[in-house]
Amino acid sequence: MQADLHQSDPHQAMRQIIDKSLVGEASPQEQQALRKHLPACPACQKYASDSRRAIAALGGFSFTADPGLQARVHASLALRAQQLQAAQPRRRRIVEASIVAFLLTLAGSFGAWNIGSPLGALLHLEPAEAQTGVLALWILPSLCFSLLLPVLLLLRPRSTNAKGGVL
């Protein structure tokens, strides 16, 4: 809001500046114009005084908090912190298992690609059959496992608050 200092009603412009000044938006130029205008204008003085009283009235409320609220907040924070701490090792184990499963998938893929022929010879199978076997019995299960674990981690309710609701 830019107050027009040259508008036809100077009081209206000054009232805008008074508002801006109270909100903390008045420019130095506007503040200077206000300082010049205000001492000579009872109407704008009253407007400024009424505005200040309206703002002061906002401080005239004494809200009291429920006396037990503070204690309840402290208790629920302590409980929640405990739950979070307890959940950390479990989450870490799931993440570690997922990483191991993923590494097994990589190792299986590498194995199927590189040792399909020697493995096939060893088991009296065609290389493609050996690779299919590795794929079905090693790569796919470990891949599923490595993907399933993070999904489980995401699906598992993160926590419950003091009232038992999921946060």
Add this chain to the structure above:
Amino acid sequence: MLEYDGTFAEAVTTDTQRIARGLRQRDLALLHDLVDQYQFRLVRYLIYLLGSRDSVDDLVQETWLHVLERGSSYNGRSRFEPWLFAIARNLTIDHLRKRRIYSLDSNTDSSGGSERDSEPAMPVSTAPSPFESAARTEQAHRIAHTLQSLESIYREALVLRFQEELSLQEISAVMGVPLTTVSSRIYRGLAILRAQMEGDEYAG
């Protein structure tokens, strides 16, 4: 004077960084201190936001639990209060949505700023106004009814500016609206309060 300002700013930054570090580490002692320090202001903000005492206690509790859980998202580069109020505000909006008293059409102002679909609607309550029961001065009694009937977006802007003394930028961050919208909400709210206190001399 400049030296003093510099030292003060440095102290504030250090304090916010200390809070950020504590929240990252989920330092329970720090959290308890923050609860003690900000509880009253949080309650007051929520009362202004809701225009009611209903659910304030639950929202206060939820806000602090959220601070514990998501504390690592506070970076300590800005003041703690706006971050805290933004959390409380978002939880309030979610709460109102759940209670189905939220209406997308109920709050629009003529400020020209883009309105998010996240403005809290004033709940309809038959309980005595929290402003009437908390008014301790004659002036406060005079504006209690006006505050109760004022749209929550104006009430919120007024309390954040004149009670919490947040900067316009901080209010803009809390409310998620442009600076121009924040200003116009404060001017409009102030105009309504002034009109109430002085009859309709300045209304309109």
